[in-house]
Amino acid sequence: MKISIITVAYNAAQTIGAALQSVANQRHPNIEHIVIDGASKDATLEIIREHADRVNTLVSEPDKGIYDAMNKGLARATGDVIAFLNSDDRYASADAISSVVDTFERHHVDAVLGDVAFFDPKSPERIIRRYRSDRFTPARLAYGWMPAHPGLFVRRAEYVRTGRFATDYRIAGDYEMIIRLFSRPELRYRHLPEILVHMQTGGASTAGIKAKLQLNREVLRACRENGIDTNMLKILSKYPAKLLEYLSRYILSSDAQKSR
Template sequence: MMRLSIITICYNNSEGLERTIRSIESQTCKDFEYIVVDGASQDQSVEVIHAHESCISKWISEPDTGIYNAMNKGVKMASGEYCLFINSGDELYKPTTVEEIYRQSFDEDFVQGVIYRFNKKDIFLFPPQEISLAFYIYGNNNYHQASLIKRKMLLERPYDEKYRIASDLKFNVESLIIHNCSYGTLDVVISKYEIGGISETPHRIESPEIYKELFPQRILNDYKRMKFCFRFPIKYIFPFLEKVGNLSILKKIESNKRSKMTYHSKE
């Protein structure tokens, strides 16, 4: 079985699609499958596909109902062990990226590498070494542009197409938290993407409904409390908490901190 299927979805973004395909085409290692799913674009996207058809394993251009419908189509067309979504406008980081991925040893269900984000502020985003519910509640998510996901998982639990922005969040939480699938990281910069577009739309627009669907009420209650604590530094809510509970232990900790600060200041 082929190790990797790279999938690109596109809709009316011929310029971004051109950049994406060129980054795939330039790979020094050609041992992967490349699939393009176009949503019946009205611009020059199909012409771009035809121009680079020699490096594309499979492609379609037909109407879809949104990005997750297109991503699910790509998964069904794929035959690799892992799927990697490099959508129009995204690029593999450099020509040796696939080669560097294959040098790594991994067999986890979900593997995440490093991503390079550029535009207003250039930054490398590293994958978390461990995944917990708090990671998502804090507002984080896994970047699909740097995530290798076993195709069998994506077939068993396709992206929920009723969500238009955060279905990948639902898939990630359901897979990594609820079903406890195996997770690993790669010391490889897999892709780069420019700030803007659907990737920058806050998942919090749909995340409350997703968590409501996935978790019982007791966990949802904790989710609301944790969101509050994460959003506001704890020192600002101490005065409020003093009115509703016993903070003797916390006061003792703060007192110890102050005494240590006083001691060092005398030195």
């Protein structure tokens, strides 16, 4: 099974090396890595070229935003399955892709949902929160729930059926895409209870209150444009459960320290 991994980058010199290396480290033998750079003005392109032997496709040109860049990646992907790895994220282990492939082959599904661990860029080894994708079901789209996007692997045929990312979203274009993918009752998916990706905090969707407000407004719009009955109160109701993810991590860390 061939896996296409798409990495979108812009001025990511501080982080993209680790992202590229985490793909190069994968033990699965059939990976296509596509990097779409938005004509970065820092050393991003130089770093990508240092990994040229493991990057199958490189595009460096101005784009109209992250979802336009993702569409460029989709158009070039030739794998059986497609995933997106952000330029400031990295795969959690060298066996992450192998575990995903094994799940596809054993369960004959259209999508695999893995977990993502958030880390503080100042302390990369310290996990702040585990984003559990098993909390997601299509019925929860109306409540703002989605599987962790960097841990989502979808057959390319499903993207062909669903179409491109909507480029008039700034933050929630991935959410809008997930609505279209998972609103089809025939789509088969399975949760893989492993942390597949370590995701850095501070990205577009996690960068403070202002970003959260815009995100939730776009989530509301995505639901309404795709015929999902919801309101802002429903969407905001997901935050207590997300707070529990932080608290559970804190409790586990405290217990581990006490047991030493």
